Structure formats: structure tokens, C-alpha cells
């Protein structure tokens with residue numbers, strides 16, 4: 277059976293991941309590919325309940341509890357959606373994956389990055405993406421986009437700018453450490469231009 281392709285999108289809040297993942301999905305479907313679109317947190321029924329707890333429950337959640345909740349969501353998503361789809365040879369496009377845990381719970385919440393990564397890898401039974409697209413945006417620009425959306429901030433979005441600066445720096449460091457897996461794109465470029473850059477990289481992967 278042809279192995280599938282696992283593509284994740286990462287970046288700070290307001291970096292345009294959802295827009296680009298929808299565009300990428302449309303392009304691949306038009307090309308006749310079978311695409312499964314998932315997200316973390318909340319790609320499954322259980323994940324939706326966990327997402328509510330993680331992002332919208334009132335009151336304090338201890339950083340290690342937060343890391344475990346994201347890991348639980350990831351374990352269930354990988355076991356029930358991602359792995360079965362990849363085994364069928366499908367393409368999985370996913371908004372956020374383990375790099376978000378390393379950036380937000382590791383750098384943001386100041387937990388040990390290696391421990392957070394190991395926890396995620398345990399949850400996902402070692403599954404790493406074939407390609408991770410990092411939409412890089414400076415913190416002030418991300419904040420301005422969120423403000424323009426006029427929505428109520430979730431638990432992570434409500435964090436201060438220094439938290440989001442640590443998150444951004446961590447994403448960039450992760451990308452620098454694994455240049456073959458990551459494609460870093462300037463999120464201030466026009467939407468069409470970003471989509472073209474992403475397509476070009478995905479085309480190369482599909483041709484392999």
C-alpha cells in the first residue's frame with residue numbers, strides 16, 4: 277500500500293494556518309488526491325471535549341496538566357484519524373501538532389522542551405510529519421490580526437506578548453534544527469504567494 281503523506285501547519289495565533297491549510301487541501305483535492313483534514317486540539321469527538329476544557333474552562337490549569345491534555349488529544353487523534361488515513365495512502369493535512377506543544381508548553385509555559393517532545397512522541401507512538409509548514413509572524417502583527425477578528429481570546433491567546441515571543445522563537449529554533457522537515461514562510465506575504473510557496477514544496481514531496 278502506498279504510504280500517505282503527513283503535512284502539519286504551525287505558527288503563532290493569527291498567522292493564517294487555517295486559511296493556508298484549506299487552500300492546500302483544495303489544491304490537492306482538485307489534483308485527485310484523497311485528503312483528510314485534522315487539527316489539534318479538537319480533531320476528534322473526544323478532542324473537541326478536550327479542546328473545550330483546555331481553551332475555555334475557567335480558572336487555572338497547571339502547566340503539566342495542560343501538556344498532558346494536549347498529549348491526550350494528540351494520542352487519540354493520531355490513533356483514530358492520522359495513522360489509519362496514512363495507512364490507506366491518504367494525505368493528512370493538520371493544523372498544529374507536536375511542535376505546538378514544544379513551543380507553547382515548553383517555551384511558553386517554561387516546561388522542559390525535551391520532556392514535552394518526548395511526551396508527545398510517546399502519545400503519537402513516534403509519528404513525525406513528512407513536512408511541517410511554519411507560518412512565521414512577529415508577535416505584534418499576530419496580535420493585531422487577532423484584535424481585528426474581534427473574538428474572545430482563549431486561554432493561550434490571552435497570554436502576554438513575552439509568552440508569544442518565546443513561542444515564536446521556539447518555533448524558529450525547531451525549524452532551524454530540522455530544516456528537511458520544515459518549510460518556514462513569512463506570514464506577512466500575500467495569501468496567494470504563501471499558497472504558491474507551499475504548493476511548490478508539496479509538489480516536490482509528491483514527486484518523490
Ligand code: TYD
Pocket residue numbers: 289290315316317331346371372373374376377378380381430432433
Ligand atoms: P488553534 O486551534 O490553532 O487556535 P484557533 O483556532 O483559535 O486559532 O489552537 C488553539 C490554541 O492551542 C493555540 O493558542 C495554541 C494552543 N496549543 C498548545 O498550546 N499546545 C499544543 O500542543 C497545541 C496543539 C495547541
